[in-house]
Amino acid sequence: MNKWKALPMRIETIRKITLAGPFDAIAVLLIAMSIVLTSPFFHYHEPYRRLLIITFSGIGAWWIFNERLMFLLREKFLLKSKYLIKSSELVIAEHDKTAQQNALLFGYTADEGKPVYISYDFLMRHVWILGQSGVGKTVLGTNLMFQQIVKGGGLLFIDGKMNGDDLQTMYQICKWAGREQDLLVINPGKPELSNSYNPILYGDADEVASRLLSLIPSSEDSPGADFYRQSTKQAITTLIAALQETGLAYNFMDLSILLLNGKALLYVESLLVRDKPDSPITNQYRLFLDRYKTVSNKGVTTIDVDRLKDILGGMAGRLYDFGTGTFGEVLNTYTPDVNLFEAIRANKVIYVMLPTMGKNEQAQNFGKMVIGDLRTALSWVQALPEAQRPNPPFMVFADEAGSYVSQSWPRMFEQARSARIWLMPATQTQANFEAISKELEQMIIGNTWTKVFFKIGTPESAETAANIIGMERKASLTIAENTGRSESGQEIDSSPIKQAGDSAGITISQREEEVYRVHPDQLASLDMGQCIVSFGGDKLYNIRVPMLTLTPEFREQCGKAQLNYFDHQARKGLDLFKNINRWLSDVIKNDKVDEQG
Ligand SMILES: Nc1ncnc2c1ncn2[C@@H]1O[C@H](COP(=O)(O)OP(=O)(O)OP(=O)(O)O)[C@@H](O)[C@H]1O
Numbered sequence: 001m002n003k004w005k006a007l008p009m010r011i012e013t014i015r016k017i018t019l020a021g022p023f024d025a026i027a028v029l030l031i032a033m034s035i036v037l038t039s040p041f042f043h044y045h046e047p048y049r050r051l052l053i054i055t056f057s058g059i060g061a062w063w064i065f066n067e068r069l070m071f072l073l074r075e076k077f078l079l080k081s082k083y084l085i086k087s088s089e090l091v092i093a094e095h096d097k098t099a100q101q102n103a104l105l106f107g108y109t110a111d112e113g114k115p116v117y118i119s120y121d122f123l124m125r126h127v128w129i130l131g132q133s134g135v136g137k138t139v140l141g142t143n144l145m146f147q148q149i150v151k152g153g154g155l156l157f158i159d160g161k162m163n164g165d166d167l168q169t170m171y172q173i174c175k176w177a178g179r180e181q182d183l184l185v186i187n188p189g190k191p192e193l194s195n196s197y198n199p200i201l202y203g204d205a206d207e208v209a210s211r212l213l214s215l216i217p218s219s220e221d222s223p224g225a226d227f228y229r230q231s232t233k234q235a236i237t238t239l240i241a242a243l244q245e246t247g248l249a250y251n252f253m254d255l256s257i258l259l260l261n262g263k264a265l266l267y268v269e270s271l272l273v274r275d276k277p278d279s280p281i282t283n284q285y286r287l288f289l290d291r292y293k294t295v296s297n298k299g300v301t302t303i304d305v306d307r308l309k310d311i312l313g314g315m316a317g318r319l320y321d322f323g324t325g326t327f328g329e330v331l332n333t334y335t336p337d338v339n340l341f342e343a344i345r346a347n348k349v350i351y352v353m354l355p356t357m358g359k360n361e362q363a364q365n366f367g368k369m370v371i372g373d374l375r376t377a378l379s380w381v382q383a384l385p386e387a388q389r390p391n392p393p394f395m396v397f398a399d400e401a402g403s404y405v406s407q408s409w410p411r412m413f414e415q416a417r418s419a420r421i422w423l424m425p426a427t428q429t430q431a432n433f434e435a436i437s438k439e440l441e442q443m444i445i446g447n448t449w450t451k452v453f454f455k456i457g458t459p460e461s462a463e464t465a466a467n468i469i470g471m472e473r474k475a476s477l478t479i480a481e482n483t484g485r486s487e488s489g490q491e492i493d494s495s496p497i498k499q500a501g502d503s504a505g506i507t508i509s510q511r512e513e514e515v516y517r518v519h520p521d522q523l524a525s526l527d528m529g530q531c532i533v534s535f536g537g538d539k540l541y542n543i544r545v546p547m548l549t550l551t552p553e554f555r556e557q558c559g560k561a562q563l564n565y566f567d568h569q570a571r572k573g574l575d576l577f578k579n580i581n582r583w584l585s586d587v588i589k590n591d592k593v594d595e596q597g
């Protein structure tokens with residue numbers, strides 16, 4: 001077989017150069033005709049003869065050169081790519097500037113360097129970015145956000161892995177586009193660089209309760225855990241409904257006091273009885289509290305908080321984490337700067353920085369809560385008349401989504417499209433979704449029109465991705481070299497003459513087989529910044545993503561990130577923390593008096 005290996009070109013290349021097919025035949029015919037025309041026989045048709053020779057040979061030679069030889073150069077020199085994964089026909093043509101205005105550029109094809117644009121119509125069918133750490137997911141996301149900002153669109157960027165410069169970069173991009181006044185920052189790791197935000201203020205009681213419930217891990221699948229979850233959900237829904245019925249705003253601190261303090265619970269009851277005595281919600285709340293009430297001999301009503309803790313204890317601790325520390329500084333507000341619904345309508349650029357360093361679980365829980373809040377905002381946008389929905393469509397880039405994905409996502413994907421909101425989660429492995437449930441993974445795959453695969457780290461993810469990209473029928477050539485020896489003669493033969501001979505030959509056979517359009521091994525060895533875009537299930541692009549960089553001079557010119565602050569109309573809140581002394585038990589107060597005395 002060595003002689004085949006020694007060939008200067010691969011069989012694949014030779015096949016591509018081979019002239020076959022009607023266009024090649026026409027090209028060769030044209031060249032042949034121009035050669036015939038050089039014969040002196042035609043010399044008296046002089047000016048036409050030359051013209052025809054030039055035209056025929058020109059067209060023929062151009063075809064053969066461009067189609068049969070140039071690809072060698074193209075594949076060799078344009079944007080280097082280890083693999084020759086051929087890109088499909090462009091959906092938006094290279095020179096179609098009008099269509100490009102309603103689209104975002106993802107990158108340039110690795111073979112021909114053509115720009116791959118995806119229109120908003122298809123972006124609204126969502127995008128999924130998959131790739132191992134450090135291969136270009138955030139670079140692509142940043143690039144798309146940049147274009148979105150320049151086009152005047154709004155976006156929500158949930159950053160699951162920020163570094164110190166990211167806020168600066170977002171600010172500078174906004175400034176470059178003249179939109180720094182549109183930037184809103186939610187940064188619970190650094191309250192001094194954050195707008196205020198209260199993710200449990202908006203939405204009906206059910207929505208807020210499920211947002212809060214997403215804080216409790218759903219890993220336990222036992223019926224007991226399910227019962228516990230149900231009871232917690234009922235309790236929280238009743239509580240939130242009661243709070244909303246009072247008309248007072250509330251925050252995490254209020255909730256965490258309420259969940260563990262009988263007096264505070266009774267205070268809410270007294271507000272409801274005073275202001276909304278006939279409301280069914282008042283009655284529901286009273287019925288709920290009744291289960292935990294005990295009345296002393298002297299007729300004093302108290303709440304058995306220990307029993308309440310059985311169903312609300314896990315939640316109270318988590319809420320307390322959000323109501324205190326740096327989180328509390330950002331989230332304990334009754335008049336938040338960021339109201340997602342309003343922000344989406346006003347095409348704002350919202351940057352959520354999850355402080356994953358050091359406070360990982362809390363940061364992830366916070367991510368879940370933002371997504372929960374987004375779901376509510378999204379359903380409100382969906383209810384608006386068509387003309388009032390965001391234009392260009394609002395972008396949600398959920399980077400490192402694996403750490404805050406939840407069961408509620410698929411529904412959101414379905415709703416978002418009609419709200420003119422497009423979602424773009426980026427994850428490191430497909431297992432991020434599968435960990436929640438197999439259906440979730442399938443729903444995400446089924447609900448994302450555009451899938452972007454960067455270099456993939458785990459074999460399972462690479463295989464899933466290769467399967468999503470799909471298979472194709474391909475003719476494969478098998479070349480077999482065979483040698484043999486044959487002898488012939490009659491068994492019972494007294495003659496000394498027998499026939500014997502060696503034979504050698506090469507068999508080339510061709511057969512069709514189902515092969516991966518992009519093999520898992522190819523996905524596992526893509527370069528940094530290179531990705532395979534699967535569009536609509538049938539189109540495929542092997543692209544290079546450009547990386548946005550801001551020059552040091554421009555950065556210098558922009559200066560430090562400036563936040564936008566807002567004046568708000570005051571809103572009356574529950575203010576449980578302000579009146580903390582009212583909820584402290586008498587025992588503690590007496591102790592204090594004793595100590596002082
Ligand atoms: N298109 C590109 N062109 C040039 N360099 C790139 C490109 N994409 C990524 N890089 C380089 O790789 C680095 C990491 O890229 P990026 O932050 O986008 O990775 P990631 O996939 O988001 O990783 P992680 O999952 O860890 O967040 C970049 O800082 C940059 O140096």
Ligand SMILES: [Mg+2]
Pocket residue numbers: 137138139161399
């Ligand atoms: Mg990243």
